Amino acid sequence: MRTIFAALFLSSALLGQQDIKTYTLANGMKVIVQEDHGVPNVAMYFFYKIGSRNEHPGATGVSHFFEHMMFNGAKKYGPKEFDRVMEKNGGGNNAYTSNDVTVYTDWFPTSALELMFDMEADRIRDLAFDPKMIESERGVVYSERRSSVDNSNGGMLSELAEATAFEAHPYHWPVLGWPSDIESWTMEDLKNHWSMGYAPNNCVMVIVGDVKFDQVLELSKKYLEPIPRREPPPPVRTKEPEQMGERRVTLSKPALLPIQIFLYHVPNAKDPDTRVLDVVSTLLSSGQSSRLYKRLVDSQLALSAGGYSGDAFDPTLFQVYIQPRTGVDPAATEKALFDELTRLQTETVPEAELRKAKNQMLASLYRRLKTIAGRADLLGTYEVFRGDYSRLFTEDKEIEAVTAADIQRVAQKYFTARNRTVATLIPEKPEVKQ
Amino acid sequence: MKRLLMALVLCASLNAQVKLPPYTREVLPNGTVVYMMQRTGLPLVSFRVLVKGGTESDPVALPGLASVTAELLRRGTAQHTAAQFSEEIDGLGGTFGAGPNDQATTINAEFLSKDFDRGLALVADAVLHPTFPDEEVRKTVARRVDGLKSTKDSPGAAINSYYRTFFFGGGHPYGRVPDEASYDRIRRDNIADYHKSMYVGRNLVVIVAGDFDPAKAKARVTETFGAAPAGNAYPFVADAPVPKNNAPRVLLVDKPDATQTYFVIAQPGVRRSTPDRVPLTLVNTLFGGRFTSMINDALRITSGLTYGASSSVQMSRLDGAITINSYTKTDTTAQAIDLALQVLKNLTDKGISADQLASVKAYVKGFYPTNTVETADQIASVLGEMEIFGLGRDEVDQFFTRVDAVTLDQANAVARKYYRSDNLTFVLLGNAAKIRDVAKKYGPQLIERKAKDPGWASM
Numbered sequence: 043m044r045t046i047f048a049a050l051f052l053s054s055a056l057l058g059q060q061d062i063k064t065y066t067l068a069n070g071m072k073v074i075v076q077e078d079h080g081v082p083n084v085a086m087y088f089f090y091k092i093g094s095r096n097e098h099p100g101a102t103g104v105s106h107f108f109e110h111m112m113f114n115g116a117k118k119y120g121p122k123e124f125d126r127v128m129e130k131n132g133g134g135n136n137a138y139t140s141n142d143v144t145v146y147t148d149w150f151p152t153s154a155l156e157l158m159f160d161m162e163a164d165r166i167r168d169l170a171f172d173p174k175m176i177e178s179e180r181g182v183v184y185s186e187r188r189s190s191v192d193n194s195n196g197g198m199l200s201e202l203a204e205a206t207a208f209e210a211h212p213y214h215w216p217v218l219g220w221p222s223d224i225e226s227w228t229m230e231d232l233k234n235h236w237s238m239g240y241a242p243n244n245c246v247m248v249i250v251g252d253v254k255f256d257q258v259l260e261l262s263k264k265y266l267e268p269i270p271r272r273e274p275p276p277p278v279r280t281k282e283p284e285q286m287g288e289r290r291v292t293l294s295k296p297a298l299l300p301i302q303i304f305l306y307h308v309p310n311a312k313d314p315d316t317r318v319l320d321v322v323s324t325l326l327s328s329g330q331s332s333r334l335y336k337r338l339v340d341s342q343l344a345l346s347a348g349g350y351s352g353d354a355f356d357p358t359l360f361q362v363y364i365q366p367r368t369g370v371d372p373a374a375t376e377k378a379l380f381d382e383l384t385r386l387q388t389e390t391v392p393e394a395e396l397r398k399a400k401n402q403m404l405a406s407l408y409r410r411l412k413t414i415a416g417r418a419d420l421l422g423t424y425e426v427f428r429g430d431y432s433r434l435f436t437e438d439k440e441i442e443a444v445t446a447a448d449i450q451r452v453a454q455k456y457f458t459a460r461n462r463t464v465a466t467l468i469p470e471k472p473e474v475k476q
Numbered sequence: 477m478k479r480l481l482m483a484l485v486l487c488a489s490l491n492a493q494v495k496l497p498p499y500t501r502e503v504l505p506n507g508t509v510v511y512m513m514q515r516t517g518l519p520l521v522s523f524r525v526l527v528k529g530g531t532e533s534d535p536v537a538l539p540g541l542a543s544v545t546a547e548l549l550r551r552g553t554a555q556h557t558a559a560q561f562s563e564e565i566d567g568l569g570g571t572f573g574a575g576p577n578d579q580a581t582t583i584n585a586e587f588l589s590k591d592f593d594r595g596l597a598l599v600a601d602a603v604l605h606p607t608f609p610d611e612e613v614r615k616t617v618a619r620r621v622d623g624l625k626s627t628k629d630s631p632g633a634a635i636n637s638y639y640r641t642f643f644f645g646g647g648h649p650y651g652r653v654p655d656e657a658s659y660d661r662i663r664r665d666n667i668a669d670y671h672k673s674m675y676v677g678r679n680l681v682v683i684v685a686g687d688f689d690p691a692k693a694k695a696r697v698t699e700t701f702g703a704a705p706a707g708n709a710y711p712f713v714a715d716a717p718v719p720k721n722n723a724p725r726v727l728l729v730d731k732p733d734a735t736q737t738y739f740v741i742a743q744p745g746v747r748r749s750t751p752d753r754v755p756l757t758l759v760n761t762l763f764g765g766r767f768t769s770m771i772n773d774a775l776r777i778t779s780g781l782t783y784g785a786s787s788s789v790q791m792s793r794l795d796g797a798i799t800i801n802s803y804t805k806t807d808t809t810a811q812a813i814d815l816a817l818q819v820l821k822n823l824t825d826k827g828i829s830a831d832q833l834a835s836v837k838a839y840v841k842g843f844y845p846t847n848t849v850e851t852a853d854q855i856a857s858v859l860g861e862m863e864i865f866g867l868g869r870d871e872v873d874q875f876f877t878r879v880d881a882v883t884l885d886q887a888n889a890v891a892r893k894y895y896r897s898d899n900l901t902f903v904l905l906g907n908a909a910k911i912r913d914v915a916k917k918y919g920p921q922l923i924e925r926k927a928k929d930p931g932w933a934s935m
Binding site: 080081082083122125126129130131132133134135149150151154177178179180181182183184185186188189192193194195295296297298299328329330331332335336339340342345346365367368394397398401402403404405406408409411412413414415 | 492494517518520550558559562563565566567568569570571586588615618619621622623625626628629630631632732733734735736766767768773776777778779780781782783803804805834835838839841842843845846849850851853928
């Protein structure tokens with residue numbers, strides 16, 4: 043071996059763990075604060091533990107639609123005001139919805155801190171549901187779906203693949219919602235969603251930046267604490283039954299290149315095997331020295347290839363995405379992938395390669411800590427998905443603990459044919475369709 | 477009362493000018509310009525190497541040459557095979573990326589501070605001593621051709637290349653976008669020759685930013701980049717005028733399965749060094765550069781016609797374009813484009829208000845710190861821009877002052893000067909059978925292409 047890599051270790055001192063303080067308001071909202079005076083700005087993130095898994099058929103996508111409606115007026119700040127006032131005060135925002143969570147992200151100069159508390163409290167407590175805004179926002183969301191699903195080959199195939207892998211659990215339906223549901227959401231759906239999930243005790247607020255903890259605490263007590271505690275969303279009862287055999291599904295549409303998606307059922311974020319799968323996905327697809335890059339991309343079989351598993355509240359999927367090259371039979375890329383997964387099951391990963399993957403993961407985590415926005419996102423994500431933000435500071439030890447034997451065991455457990463869904467986009471000639 | 481207090485606090489804070497941290501600039505004997513900017517805190521170091529020229533330096537017949545050369549830097553060097561190079565980068569947990577913009581190729585890498593020497597050696601090896609093995613050249617070019625297919629399967633990505641080739645045309649460097657045929661013409665010799673003449677001392681800028689030991693860094697950079705042949709700086713052309721339309725021009729790209737129409741509306745703009753850059757940045761942010769912008773308010777927030785509508789001002793070395801970008805479902809194509817044109821006309825006819833100007837000043841200043849000086853690699857990027865465009869550190873240090881100094885008259889003069897609603901260039905990508913008549917409305921002489929065919933707008 044030409045190259046020897048030393049192990050990287052994150053130190054909690056360097057990560058600034060000592061600057062983090064937390065507090066739980068009387069109404070149950072958890073507040074996580076990290077002071078950082080590097081730039082005169084603040085990242086303020088709200089993680090609501092509600093997403094498309096809390097929906098029901100007929101109103102799929104309503105979590106995401108609700109996310110949009112949170113910008114369309116409340117009691118004190120009416121339609122359009124949230125964004126207008128925020129931008130006028132030097133700030134901006136965004137939000138995202140996933141299967142599990144809805145997250146609101148505000149970035150602003152320190153001078154706007156109290157204003158942001160006022161505006162966030164206003165919309166959490168007193169969101170208005172203006173029928174006119176609902177109709178125009180419905181068009182916006184449908185356009186979002188048209189862009190990311192209907193006119194995106196990867197998006198369309200991914201939706202089909204996940205709906206095939208999950209038959210019973212709510213991860214079956216897309217976060218954006220089925221088209222007919224987008225057309226049919228009612229004001230009542232929105233109101234029900236609000237009363238189910240937007241309780242302060244179902245939310246974690248993370249603030250990173252040019253603030254003082256005492257000041258944040260004071261503003262939290264003034265603006266957020268008076269919002270009454272409510273019942274959190276009911277537990278998601280449905281569990282996905284064990285998959286009992288390979289599922290195959292195809293999508294035929296005009297396209298210049300095929301796409302393949304391979305899905306394997308894997309556990310939720312808190313399961314120890316999830317850390318092992320994170321290492322597996324790094325081995326498979328991180329960097330040009332990764333196994334799938336070498337086997338599929340460098341070998342000229344595929345344009346791109348990669349696998350990953352994300353953190354989820356409920357058992358989720360390990361996903362592999364491959365775009366075969368022109369003239370390559372998708373059966374050939376499929377075989378190459380299965381060979382690589384079999385290799386993980388039958389051969390021990392060499393120590394140097396395992397070291398490399400762990401270094402990549404730690405360095406990549408490190409990079410996400412460079413900005414106040416990156417840290418706000420990580421702290422909230424660890425708090426919500428791993429149960430405690432401080433897990434971020436033991437992540438190095440958790441990654442370090444993964445052994446070659448763990449990888450082999452986990453590969454044998456999950457990468458089986460009966461646990462697999464294979465979705466393939468097969469291009470049809472554009473002329474055929476219309 | 478509370479509002480008044482808030483306003484006072486706001487003024488105090490926003491007027492605190494963000495400044496670049498201390499840095500050094502030095503020219504090595506071979507002409508390489510070296511910047512060093514130290515910032516402790518995170519044990520990371522960022523290397524940013526700029527090679528002047530960018531896509532502008534692609535030979536007329538070989539669009540894509542600068543880009544393919546950049547991609548191949550790591551795929552075989554004097555010291556490493558492609559596989560060894562990737563093992564090294566990944567093993568250190570480092571990053572390495574390379575690619576051109578309009579006027580420079582950027583090689584960007586980041587390592588842990590403790591790996592400074594190994595990281596710099598890898599970067600220098602790739603930048604200065606690539607070997608361009610035949611096999612790697614062949615594979616990269618072939619992959620690029622398939623990459624075009626993947627792009628054409630994604631209408632939101634493809635429309636940009638159609639717009640560039642149609643608006644600027646093949647006679648302008650910004651209109652020469654690589655396609656299947658140009659990739660096919662690129663040979664190993666072209667790449668090696670390009671590298672030999674361009675990756676030379678007088679044409680290089682090396683920026684080291686982050687947590688490192690400056691004395692040691694200077695020695696290492698001098699040993700590596702200082703040893704490159706001096707060569708000659710790339711002779712940029714003095715000017716290349718943007719083609720002017722005598723009448724509106726329309727390109728319609730057919731993608732029969734599209735359920736929405738993607739569109740770009742373009743007109744001539746400015747260059748990065750324009751003295752109007754600060755007022756123009758403010759005006760464009762108001763017009764189409766933030767969520768509550770005029771164009772997003774009209775097309776998204778008020779009417780629900782789209783998920784997003786924006787405008788951008790190209791800030792390159794030569795004069796570029798001002799573009800409006802959006803998309804809408806097929807049967808509201810005319811409605812969305814008409815509305816975009818109406819908003820454009822309103823800007824030129826009515827201008828902006830004092831309230832709007834105050835709002836956008838606060839917005840632009842509010843985001844400036846996190847966009848510009850929060851991380852060492854952001855600062856490296858700013859230093860590189862200053863060098864490439866011949867700007868001084870006052871570009872950052874005086875930015876707030878210059879924003880504050882823009883008057884309503886100046887802003888409105890800039891709005892009238894650059895945003896015109898006549899003789900525009902339109903590019904529509906969607907289901908041609910359903911939107912052909914709509915497209916004709918905007919210009920009688922329609923040019924048509926098919927998204928499944930090779931090439932972009934030019935024949």
